[in-house]
Amino acid sequence: MSKPILISGTQPDGRLHLGNYLGAIKNWVELQNSEKYECYFIIVDYHSLTVDFNPTEKKEEVLGVVRAYLAAGIDPKKSKIFVQSRIPECTELAWILNTITPLGELERMTQFKEKSENKESVNTGLLTYPILMAADILLYDARFVPVGEDQLQHLELTRTLARKFNNKFGKTFIEPRAILSKASRVMSLDNPSKKMSKSHPETCLFLDDPPKDIEFKIKRAVTDSGSEVKFDLEKKPGVSNLLLIYEALSGITIPKLEKKYAGKGYGQFKSNLAEVAIKTLATFRESKFSDKKLKSILTNGAEKAKKIASSKMQVIKNRLGLRV
Ligand code: AQP
Secondary structure (H helix, E strand, O other), rough: OOOEEEEEOOOOOOOHHHHHHHHHHHHHHHHHHHOOOOOEEEOOOHHHHHHOOOOHHHHHHHHHHHHHHHHOOOOOOOEEEEEEHOOOHHHHHHHHHHHHHHHHHOOOOOHHHHHHOOOOOOOOHHHHHHHHHHHHHOOOOEEEEEEOOOHHHHHHHHHHHHHHHHHHHHOOOOOOOEEEOOOOEEOOOOOOOOOOOOOOOOHHEEEEEEEEHHHHHHHHOOOOOOOOOOEEEOOEEEHHHHHHHHHHHOOOHHHHHHOOOOOHHHHHHHHHHHHHHHHHHHHHHHHOOOHHHHHHHHHHHHHHHHHHHHHHHHHHHHHHHHHH
């Protein structure tokens, strides 16, 4: 029997951060290695056009994401790795899904509201990008989508669109389910009420940060009043965020960490966390893959994805009566 399909992606729009890794990519590696799924990992370059960008940097940003995937442990022999824009069927399907998406559903998306807040003018892509994400997922009949918590609302829209299309035109799409990692919402180091986000680089620990920057950022991270290292999201959001990060990086559970640092204060805790982060992230700083190898992985991945996408598109067009 064939394995269920699992799909996820990352935008090539700057450097990847600890939220991307602990909320998504680390989990992808574990899911891939469980051998229970057929895995597709996309570099969603069309999504990344919705924010300001420099065309001369885009190619390197795309290769940078592939490099991070490989350094994290995504294996091109086990998983398909490809770039979204190499599969035009995705934008074709996005157009079709546009025609069944109520405008109100898009306007109420938290990410759209946050990113358009206080802006005089907002591009339409920022509003419609959840439809492109839905197309990426539905095109490959994915059953599972491992994402961070910030993407759950978009995934819910994907499920709504699949249901709506199926009801209108006959069963065509699977309603995908999210898979969340334990650290599905890594918060900003400066402000634990906001998620770590590349739109606010000052809040991020980047995967390729040099050791001295990691140490500096963790030492400076906001902690709470008192000195007890204790997990309490309401009363101690800063320390709780650091504990979640520590657990995800080291595999040591939060209760064990609380015990280890009982009576020791924040200084030692932060200094040890910095050591763990420097060690774990060494793989991203030190990994070396030639551009030639990365490009060949992408060509190979796109060839496989293209076959699946084009045969699914035929089914979709048939359903819509578009094949004359
Ligand atoms: N802070 C986070 N905690 C947990 N998971 C996170 N992800 C992102 N931030 C966190 C997850 O990373 C995957 C890839 O993210 P993306 O490339 O789609 O970009 P994003 O979600 O838009 O990431 P940013 O940094 O937050 O960018 P901006 O500032 O542009 O919004 C996704 O699975 C995401 O959930």
